[in-house]
Each structure stands twice: as structure tokens, then as C-alpha cells.
Amino acid sequence: MGISKILVANRGEIAVRIIRAAREMGIATAQVVSKADHEMLAARLADEKIEVGPAQASKSYLKIDAIIDAARAVGADAIHPGYGFLSENADFVDAVEAAGLTFIGPRADTIRAMGDKAAARASAAAAGIRTVPGSEGRVDAADAADLAAKLGLPLMIKAAAGGGGRGIRVANTVEELKRMMPLASAEALAAFGDGGLYVERFIERARHIEVQILGDGKDAVHVFERECSLQRRRQKVWEEAPAACLSQSVRAELCASAARLAKHVNYRGAGTLEFLYDELTGEYFFIEMNTRIQVEHPVTEMVTGIDLVKEMIRIAAGEPLSVQQDVIVLSGHAIECRINAEDPHADFRPTPGKVEELRLPEMSHVRFDTGLYPGYIVPPYYDSLLGKLIVWGETRAKALEKLRQALAVLEVGGIATTAPLHRRLALDPDVGALRVHTGWLERWLEDRPLEPAKLAS
Amino acid sequence: MTLTTVPAPIPGVFYRSESPDKPPFKSEGDAVSKGDVVGLIEVMKTFTQIEAEESGHFVRYLVDDEDAVMPGQPLYELET
Numbered sequence: 001m002g003i004s005k006i007l008v009a010n011r012g013e014i015a016v017r018i019i020r021a022a023r024e025m026g027i028a029t030a031q032v033v034s035k036a037d038h039e040m041l042a043a044r045l046a047d048e049k050i051e052v053g054p055a056q057a058s059k060s061y062l063k064i065d066a067i068i069d070a071a072r073a074v075g076a077d078a079i080h081p082g083y084g085f086l087s088e089n090a091d092f093v094d095a096v097e098a099a100g101l102t103f104i105g106p107r108a109d110t111i112r113a114m115g116d117k118a119a120a121r122a123s124a125a126a127a128g129i130r131t132v133p134g135s136e137g138r139v140d141a142a143d144a145a146d147l148a149a150k151l152g153l154p155l156m157i158k159a160a161a162g163g164g165g166r167g168i169r170v171a172n173t174v175e176e177l178k179r180m181m182p183l184a185s186a187e188a189l190a191a192f193g194d195g196g197l198y199v200e201r202f203i204e205r206a207r208h209i210e211v212q213i214l215g216d217g218k219d220a221v222h223v224f225e226r227e228c229s230l231q232r233r234r235q236k237v238w239e240e241a242p243a244a245c246l247s248q249s250v251r252a253e254l255c256a257s258a259a260r261l262a263k264h265v266n267y268r269g270a271g272t273l274e275f276l277y278d279e280l281t282g283e284y285f286f287i288e289m290n291t292r293i294q295v296e297h298p299v300t301e302m303v304t305g306i307d308l309v310k311e312m313i314r315i316a317a318g319e320p321l322s323v324q325q326d327v328i329v330l331s332g333h334a335i336e337c338r339i340n341a342e343d344p345h346a347d348f349r350p351t352p353g354k355v356e357e358l359r360l361p362e363m364s365h366v367r368f369d370t371g372l373y374p375g376y377i378v379p380p381y382y383d384s385l386l387g388k389l390i391v392w393g394e395t396r397a398k399a400l401e402k403l404r405q406a407l408a409v410l411e412v413g414g415i416a417t418t419a420p421l422h423r424r425l426a427l428d429p430d431v432g433a434l435r436v437h438t439g440w441l442e443r444w445l446e447d448r449p450l451e452p453a454k455l456a457s
Numbered sequence: 458m459t460l461t462t463v464p465a466p467i468p469g470v471f472y473r474s475e476s477p478d479k480p481p482f483k484s485e486g487d488a489v490s491k492g493d494v495v496g497l498i499e500v501m502k503t504f505t506q507i508e509a510e511e512s513g514h515f516v517r518y519l520v521d522d523e524d525a526v527m528p529g530q531p532l533y534e535l536e537t
Contacts (some may be wrong), residue, residue, distance in 0.1 A: 055525060056470060107476055191502055195476075243488060341501065350501040352468055380468040380525070384501040 001316040003027055003078045003102060007071040008046060009062065010082025012371040012388055014293070015042030016420045018080045021133070026190040030074035032067060034060035036379045041371045050074055055381045061085045062193050064092050068099050076318060078102035084191065084383065087292040088115040088161065104316040105269045106291045107217075108418040113264065114289040118160045118198040124286040127261055132276060132285045134200025144199050145174050151201050156234075157181060158288075159188035160196035168234035170202050200287075206276035209243045209284065211258035212300045214308070214323075215267030216315050221301050221325045222259040225251065229436045229444075230425070232348070237418065237441065238425060239336045241299035243398055244434050245279055254284055254430050259325070260351075270297070270312045276438075293390065295338070298369060302334035302392040333396040337425075339370075341383040343416035352380035357413030361406035365392040378415060388416060394433075400426060424448075460516065464472045465526040469500030473522040481522075483533070485516040494516070495533060498526065513537035 005028040008015045018227055019029045019042055036055035043049040044065070050070045053060030060066065062085055069077055079096050081087035082105070093108035106114075114120045118137040125131050134144045138160050146154055148171075155191040157169045157180055168182045171177035181197060189195035208231065212223040227243035228236040242251065258273040264300035270293050297308045308325060312323060341349040358374045370387030371377075379387065391406055393399030410419055425431050430440070463472065473481040482495050489495065489509045496507040496518075516534035520526055532536055 056523065182475060186497075187504060189476070189503070190499065190504075348467075350467070350503060364531065380500045381470065382501065 003031060004076070005047075005076045005078070006104070006313070007032060007067070007074060007079045008042065008082070009067050009078035009380060010085055010087070011037055011040060011042060012385060013369045014046060014082040014295075015040075016311060016371050017369055019045050020104060021307065021313065022080075023309060025313060027313070030070070030076050031325050032061070032070050032320040034381075036381055039222055039376065041373055041376065043434045049075060055379065056383065057085065058190065058193065058373060064089070064095050065108040067092070068095055071096075071101055072099065076101065078104055078313075078412050080104040080313070081292065083290075083292050083294055084428040088290070089193065090115065095366060102316050104312055106271065110267060111291050112267055114267075114271070115291045116160055117158060117162065117288045120289050121198075121200075123234035123265075124261065124289075128260065128334070129257060131285070132200045132203060132287055134225040135198045135203060137143045138196045140197075140200055141178050144177055144181060144197075146201060147175050148177060151199070154202040154204075155179075155199045156186045157197055157199055159192060159194070160198050160350065161194035162188055163190040170234075172343060179381075180284075187267070191196045198240055199263070203276055203285075207228075207243070207245055207436070208274065208438050209246065209254065209277045210272050210274040210294075212273050212297070212308070213258055213262040213267065213273065213313055214306075214315070214321060215262045215269065216319070216321045217266050217268040219269050219321055220259050220262035221321060221328060222255040222262075223306055223328055224330055225255060225305055226296055227434075228296060229430070229438050230441045231438050232441050236296065237340075238431075239299050240399075241303045241334050242330055243277075244333070245277070247282075250282055250284075252419075254279045269315055270308050272414070279437075287431055295385065296336050297350070298367060298388060298390040299336045302365075302367070302390060303330050303332055304328055305331070306445055321369075333399040334390060335396075335399050336346065336388050336390045337403070337407070338418065338423070339389060339410070339412065341378050341386050341415055342384050342418050343420050344421040345416070349416075350380065350384050351416045352378045353358045353415040355382075355412060355414050356380075357411065358410060359411035359413075361389070361409035363402070363406060363409075363421050366390070366406045370410065386412065396423070397432075400432060459537050461513070461537055463495075463510070463521070463530045463533050463535055465498065465532045466527045466528060467498055467500050467505060468527050469498040469505075469525070471507075471520050471526045471532065472499065472526050474495040474497070474519055481518070484503070485515060485517055487515040488517050489513050489535060507532065511536065511537055512533070
């Protein structure tokens, strides 16, 4: 292995995930922290920690120079960016490599070509994969208003550099479009350091399907797909693998096309191609590629047995893919619930604060990826994701049953979380039958507001 | 004339302007109407507009731009 110490340039549960993978591979870790994050779990678990700036991400986790200086100071030879922050920043990759360090992820040119969502649409279209009608590239508010006449409304405003639903708004009128674009741009700038936006037609009753791929720079494979249709404000809240709505033939075609594209661009590392799928027509449209590990990667790991984070590290160290396409097989069904520091009984108000108690479901085929521990104070400065509950079953029905059991045990005391929402969803007949689309959850929440009196957190 | 101290409704990072290159939402002596935006608070990557709950004249901000605030912490003074 050509990597002996990894600087973990992220925080929260993904930092913990990377540290654990590195440790199992015999690789040392150094955790970067902002001034507000010295007590986070990853900082306690890593072999060492190093402060890179003040609480605000724009002055710490997003500061390229500070991260490179930190890597040099601790003697790391590689940097894992996690997801969000600098994970899809090509300039960061250039800086890492210029410093003689290994970036655990794609090459800078791949990120430029595929990581910029507007450019990725053009690349995919050139490769013959259908895309959702939208702007040719980045647009400002005035251009977007002109485009609305051509593309029709509603329009979805998306961050060009984005991912994870950040900076996304849906505008139903031209006035809304003009009003929302500056706010979306501000959110994009805060989250990604890039306020660029693009727009595309908003397809309301679509299912969100995405294909996980792995590439070593020469060869590429797909690791099957996930369905992430349960979303609120364009943020995924619940993810499954495989996508039960797909027929075997559509699955095979979709996954093969994703692997082809990955191979075509000599992709290096873990990546995801996101699609919207119309169940009625069987059509799928490419929407974007995420050139990084994703929040929902564990459901893929649960149904394939492949450790995606370890695979990323091996590839970055120059090793070829450890798996060939024909040995990657689907087994059973996995579901992930995102447990966020948000109060589902109060319009998902963010709930930073102290975790007084933590009761975790310790059962077979259940995994809880988290940065929480009892006594930890969740800071207000970052993402609200506290942890991910992931379950596996031989069938989807068995996975759902396992999920209900695990959710019955899970308890985060002291702050409100989205766990009560997931308890409700796990019992819902539409979720049980997977009669959902990307607009389903918001409508369901409008129709059936969560009643605080009936549900304890 | 009454001097009112307006508290932060939520915790997070306070911003005096829409973006770093824009002027502050309000300056000393500005007329404030109910519903006017006087700041933004970013909490867990979500931006919330802080709107005036009553009309009057803006006196001054009580926290610096990009300062972390806690609920109840005085944000600005309003003369009503």
C-alpha cells in the first residue's frame, strides 16, 4: 500500500467512516477540525487532530491552503475529502497534487468535466445519454427568466458545483425564479465556495435512481443502483438498494450505461450517476454525476459486500480494481434512514444542542454510521446529518421489518431528530409498496402533519 | 420614542447583508417597515431571513457580520 497516513478533510459521520476504513487497512489518520469541532467523534478516534480555522466552513474546511498546510504539518501522504466541502473541487485536487500528496478521489480534469453539473449535462448528452431539458450551462437570474419561456415552468434551480440537494429551489413563476436565485446562489456559495447556478425543467412525478460506479483510471464497474425518491426540499431522507421499481432489463441497461460512461472518461475512484426515472414509460434521464463518495453509499455496501471507502483508498494508492463486474452480485435489500438534527414536529427546524442520551440498535444486519456520542454538543454551523441507520434483509419486506425494529430501539435524547418521521414512514402503506416519487414525501407531510402529542422523539 | 432590542430567534451565524459584496440590509437611521429583512441567520446550512416584527427606525446592529449567535441574543436596536 502506497499510503501510510491519511488526512481526513471532512467532519461528522463520514470522517468517522473514513478513519475506521483506514484503521482496518493499517493506515494512520489525522483529522482536521475547525475551532468548533475539537470534541467531535472523528477528532477523538483519529490518531491525531489538527485545527484548520474558525467555526465557519468557509474559513476552515473549505480553505484549500489551510488543508494542504495541515497535511504537511502532520506528515500525511494522502487526503480523503469525504462528501461536500472540497470533495468535488478540482482546484483542491490540483493543490493536493502540487503539494506532492495523493487525492483520494477522481482526477482534477474528471471533476471539471463531470463535477460541474452544467458541464456534466453536456458531457452526458454528447455520450448519448438523455438529459432533462435545461440551461446549456450556468445562468444568472435574468437569463433564467428568459429560459422559463422556452422550457416552461416550474423550473428547478440547481447549484452548478453542488450535490446533496444544496442550493436547489423550485420556482413556479418567473417572479419566484428571480427571488430565489440570489438565495440559492448564497447557499451554493456557502456550501461549495461557488455560487454558480443552472436550471432545468422540474419533473414532479419522477423517481430518483442512481448508479454507483468504481473506476481505477482504466477499467470501471457498476455496483448496481439505489433508489432515493423520498426527499424533502431536494434532500434525500431515505435510500434503498436495489431500486425495487426497476425491471431486470431496465436495471441491466441503466447500470451498464453508467459503467460505460465511467470507463469512457477513465474514471478513478467512487462515483455516482444520478437519473430521473419515469416508471410509466421506463425512460430515464441523466441529471448529474457526483464525483465522490455519497452519504447513501452504505446501502450499496450492504447488498454487494463491497467496502466502497476501502476501494477508493486502494485505487488512490495505485492498485487496480479488486473486483470484476461478473463477481459483483446483488444480495437481498438494504434501506438507509438519515437521522438529522431537525424537529419534524416543527417544520424541520434545525436542532443543534447537546446529546444527553444515545441508545443504539445493536442487532444483526443493522449498521449505524454516526458522529454522535452521549454528551456531544451538535454545533449549529454545519449540516444537520447526525447519523444513518442502515438495515439489511433477504427481501425488501424483511428489511422494512428490521428497520421498524431498529427504529423502535434508536433513541437520541436531548435534541429533536427526524427519527419519528422515519418511524411513520416505515409503517406507511405507500412506502411499503414503494408507490413513491420525488415529490411524494412533501405532499405526504402536508396531508399528514406529524402530531407531537402522539410521538415521542 | 422607545428603544427596542430585538433578539435572535434561532442559533447560527448572523449576516448583515445578502452577500459579502452587498451593502448591509439596514444602516443607522433607515426606516424599517414590519416584514423588512434586517439580516440572515445560517443554521445548519439553511439561511433564514430575519424580518422586522415592527416598524420604526434602525439604530444599529449589536453583533458583527458573520458572528455566531444564540437564541435570545440581542441582534439589533430599533427605535419605535
